[in-house]
Every structure is written in structure tokens, then in C-alpha cells.
Amino acid sequence: MDRPYALVIRGGTVVDGSGGEPRDADVGIADGLVAAVGPNLAAGDEEIDAHGKIVTPGFIDPHTHYDAQATWSSQITPSSWNGVTTAMMGNCGVGFAPCRPDQRDTLVEFMEGVEDIPGAVLDEGLPWTWQSFEQFMDALDARPYDLDIAAQVPHSPVRVFVMGQRGVEREPATPEDNAAMAALAAAGIRAGALGFSTSRTLNHKTLDGRPIPTLTAAEDELTAIGAAMGSVGAGWLQVISDFVDLDEEFAMLRRVVERCRRPLAITILQVDRAPDGWRRILDHIAEANRDGLPMIGQTLTRATGVLLGFEISINPFSGRPSWEAIAHLPLAKKLETLRQPAFRARLFAEECANASLARRVSSWDRLYPLGTPPNYEPSDEQSVAAIAAREGKTPEDVAYDYLLERDGKALLYRPVSNYSEGSLDAVGEMLRHPNTLVSLGDGGAHVGMLCDASAFTYMLSHWVRDRATGERMSLPWAVRRMTRDNALALGLDDRGLLQPGYKADLNVIDYDRLTLHCPEPVYDLPAGGRRLIQRAEGYVATVVAGAPVYRDGEATGALPGRLLRGPQPGPAAA
Numbered sequence: 001m002d003r004p005y006a007l008v009i010r011g012g013t014v015v016d017g018s019g020g021e022p023r024d025a026d027v028g029i030a031d032g033l034v035a036a037v038g039p040n041l042a043a044g045d046e047e048i049d050a051h052g053k054i055v056t057p058g059f060i061d062p063h064t065h066y067d068a069q070a071t072w073s074s075q076i077t078p079s080s081w082n083g084v085t086t087a088m089m090g091n092c093g094v095g096f097a098p099c100r101p102d103q104r105d106t107l108v109e110f111m112e113g114v115e116d117i118p119g120a121v122l123d124e125g126l127p128w129t130w131q132s133f134e135q136f137m138d139a140l141d142a143r144p145y146d147l148d149i150a151a152q153v154p155h156s157p158v159r160v161f162v163m164g165q166r167g168v169e170r171e172p173a174t175p176e177d178n179a180a181m182a183a184l185a186a187a188g189i190r191a192g193a194l195g196f197s198t199s200r201t202l203n204h205k206t207l208d209g210r211p212i213p214t215l216t217a218a219e220d221e222l223t224a225i226g227a228a229m230g231s232v233g234a235g236w237l238q239v240i241s242d243f244v245d246l247d248e249e250f251a252m253l254r255r256v257v258e259r260c261r262r263p264l265a266i267t268i269l270q271v272d273r274a275p276d277g278w279r280r281i282l283d284h285i286a287e288a289n290r291d292g293l294p295m296i297g298q299t300l301t302r303a304t305g306v307l308l309g310f311e312i313s314i315n316p317f318s319g320r321p322s323w324e325a326i327a328h329l330p331l332a333k334k335l336e337t338l339r340q341p342a343f344r345a346r347l348f349a350e351e352c353a354n355a356s357l358a359r360r361v362s363s364w365d366r367l368y369p370l371g372t373p374p375n376y377e378p379s380d381e382q383s384v385a386a387i388a389a390r391e392g393k394t395p396e397d398v399a400y401d402y403l404l405e406r407d408g409k410a411l412l413y414r415p416v417s418n419y420s421e422g423s424l425d426a427v428g429e430m431l432r433h434p435n436t437l438v439s440l441g442d443g444g445a446h447v448g449m450l451c452d453a454s455a456f457t458y459m460l461s462h463w464v465r466d467r468a469t470g471e472r473m474s475l476p477w478a479v480r481r482m483t484r485d486n487a488l489a490l491g492l493d494d495r496g497l498l499q500p501g502y503k504a505d506l507n508v509i510d511y512d513r514l515t516l517h518c519p520e521p522v523y524d525l526p527a528g529g530r531r532l533i534q535r536a537e538g539y540v541a542t543v544v545a546g547a548p549v550y551r552d553g554e555a556t557g558a559l560p561g562r563l564l565r566g567p568q569p570g571p572a573a574a
Helices: 101-115 119-125 133-141 155-163 175-190 219-232 246-260 277-290 321-326 331-338 341-349 355-361 384-391 395-403 425-432 455-466 475-482 484-490
Strands: 005-014 023-030 033-038 044-049 054-057 059-061 084-088 148-150 195-200 236-241 264-267 295-299 304-308 412-417 436-438 506-509 520-525 529-533 539-544 547-551
Touching: 005 033, 005 506, 005 539, 054 475, 059 484, 084 539, 101 119, 101 155, 133 175, 155 175, 155 195, 175 195, 175 219, 195 219, 219 236, 219 246, 236 246, 246 264, 246 277, 246 295, 277 295, 277 425, 295 425, 321 331, 321 341, 331 341, 341 395, 355 412, 384 395, 395 412, 425 436, 436 455, 436 475, 436 484, 455 475, 475 484
Parallel strands: 005 044, 005 054, 059 084, 084 148, 195 236, 236 264, 264 295, 295 436
Antiparallel strands: 005 023, 023 033, 054 506, 304 412, 506 539, 520 529, 539 547
């Protein structure tokens, strides 16, 4: 007699994504769906022992940059190592489609500058088997993955495709340009994109300092694109903005939503120049929702910060001539030089000519030893400056000696935003706001200086279990925020709940053992490119569409993940 379940998760504590109380139950899976949740289910063809473990839906990250990685790899790591079973890419207005052959270098320059993915990696890795966005989607659709991916239509490629060099130079779009861009956006949504993304921040620029094409896109351009999406009746608009004139910028975005009636998602960050600005943005978002306008904030579970080390992109001595002379060397060769007292003395006597870089890498009171396991909420007393004062050393000495530890692999942490008060209290407020989503894992991006794809693991380990400096969050609430709330916001009604009929994406987690490892560089990108990865301990199993893709952190070889095309109906609507 055939067994009713292909897989049974046996005896775990089910935290089902609804926000309800956990309960001890088995989870039975058949045909890639949750078939039953309850006690003493019949035997499955395969079983996973979850006694003493929690069982959650798979995590859903709306903000990643796997646009390139997904074209050459079926492993969407490190997100898939951290419990993410659905990842949406194409954020911040950068991507690789649509693209004419003579525009490829331009789009590579944008991605290299904005998202810190080396041009050599992109040049070798991207197959460029597409020109239209629809062809790009077909290329993604042809590959299996270890999680489900979703795409957005990115504004910069669309602008360059339509306007050519005029678009690159940020010239105003004509009505004809707007109509052509709107048509491309609508076609992308019809091809299955879940949104359209744009960037309005000066932080997004090419390596030589040029802003990307979307920085100053006018309201009529955004409105035309949004209206086209509204005519299709699907997709959201994703925006990142500096909000220099906060009220004026938000009012413009609100008018776009009023005219297109599509949801608009805004990156929410606390910036030091305006440490309370994020509250004002969220107040505006709340008011918009009260008025029936769907606007959402996307928040990270910790500070956005950069990592510094002798093996990765930057360190406290970057930009100093003596460092730049050895920066290209393999780590072992660097260490031979770094351990020479004469080199150290010469390096300390030099200065970085780039004032902006110097502020970022050598603000000693904002630099912290990351530690193992990593500490993403350090206190003032743990800064390099404070350690130097206690030990009677210079900050340079403290940083240099620390970075030589672990054979040169130790890392310093520099919070850039979300840390104006020296704690994550502001992040906690953002996460608890009724109009925000847990997001911004940024997987696939900034590969040489950060690794925030672990932010979903951090939500559980830090905010629910370990935080000692402030209020913690309940486990059911945190799980719902990373699963069902994100699923509904993206129109993926078929997932995010461990209930019969829903997609069988889930995690089995040894919650007491859940720990982030320290980020580490690996050289597994095309052209031997380097990236930072971060693994976690405690994921007993990650299951996608009913198939275990990871067991105790190791890939099983199963690749059930696929490109999602458009909103996915839930069980009642299927």
C-alpha cells in the first residue's frame, strides 16, 4: 500500500507562520504541498526527526541581487544556507535586461559600482543569451535552483535600452521615451516579474563616481511606468531614495501611487545626517495606508554595515600608499609584509588621500572587532577607540593587531546606517511597525565588504532568543514576519504557512543551537572572483517544494526551486 506522504517532519514544534502559538505536531508533505499538520501522522517515504526542534515555513527575502549569480549557478547561496526558500532579485534599479549587445558593458559598470560585484566576474560569468527582459526570464526559467527566485524589471536597463546615451547621462525623458519605458515595464510584468525597481540615491554610482541613470528620473517618467503596471494589475514599485527633501520626495512618490494604484516599497534606513528621518518616512507611509494607498517600508534586522579585513575589499589602511602597493597580493604574501615592523611604521605614518574613504574605514569610535560568533550590536566600550584608550595603545595598533589574528582573517565591523545611537533600538522600532517588511538581505551584492543574507537567521537568534540590551520579540511573531507577511506583500499567496494546501517550503531548526558563523571570503565566483559568505549552524533541514535541499548545512543535490512567474494563488484560489 502506498504511503500517503512523501516526507514527514516528525515530532517538531510547529511555528506555522500565522503568528499563532507553536504546537507539537508532525508535518506531512505530498506532491510538494503540506498535506497534513497534526499528531501521529502515518509514515512517510522519507522522514526527518524534528523532536526538540522548531519547524517553520521557509523564509522569504524580497530584496536580493542574485541577478547575475542566478544565470550561472543553481545554488543561491548564502541565502539558501540561512533558511531562505524564496528570494526576489532585480532591486535598486540595476540588472541585466533588457539589454542590447552594445550596452552590456554599461550595465556591468552599473552593477559593479552599485552592488560591488567585480566587473571581471560579470564579464566571464554572464552568458548574455538574451536581449529582452522576457528572454532573460526564459534563461532563468531554464535553470533549477535550491530555492525559488523571483525577478523585477530594473529601471536603469530599461532607461538605457530606450534612451541610449541620453539615458546614461540622465537627460529628461520625452513623452515618447516614457511611453516606451512604460511598455517595457508592462511587458516585464506580464512575463512574470513581481515588480519594477528604481534608485534615487547618490550612494548608487559607478566606480568612477557617475550616478546611475535613475537618480533624477522625473515624476512623469515614474508615473507613466506605474500606470502601465496598473493597467496590467500586478507588481509593486521598489524604491530607494536619499530623501534629502523628505516631505517633497515622499509627496511625489505618494502621487505616483495615487495614479497607478500599485503598492510601493521603500527602503527604510536610519542615517546619521538625519537620525529621526526614518520615523517621519514611516509616519508618511502609515498616513498613506490610512488613506487607502498601499505603501510599505523594507527594513533590515540589523545595521547596514561594512566589514574590514586584510583579505577583503577594504580595511582601516585602505588608500594609504603602502597598503595599495600590496593590496593585489594573495593573503599569505600580504601577511609576510604586514608582519614587518618597518612596513607597519611606514604605513602608520601615511594618510588616505580619499577623505570619504578615510572616514569610513578609520572612524575608530565606530569600528568594532566582529568576533566569533559575530557581534552585530556592539557597545561603545567595544569600539577600537575604547579598546585603545583602555590599553594605552593607538587605535591603529589595536586595529592592525586584531586584523592579523586568525592568520589575517579576522574582521572589523563598521555600522554605516541604523546605528546612530550605538544600538539596534531604532531597528527594533522599524521591525515592529505595522507597515514594514523584514527584508534587505541583499544576497548576491556587496560581495567584498558585507554579507547580510544571514539577516533572517539573525532575526531568530538575536531578536527572539539572545538580545540582552533591549526588548526581545516573540518567536511566532518573528516567524510570521519573515514568512507569511512577506508572501502576502509579494502576491505569493501559496506559501508562508505550514497549513494543508500550502507550498511545502520549510525549515527544521535546532533553535537552541542556531548560531551565525563569522563571514569568510571564498573564491568561487567566475574568473576566480572573491565573495564573502556566511554560514549558520542549527539548520537541521531546509525543504523546498517538499524536497530537502539542505541537511545539517550540506546540500543534498536536490534542486526543486524555480523561477516564479507572477503572483501565485493560494489554496482556496487554486
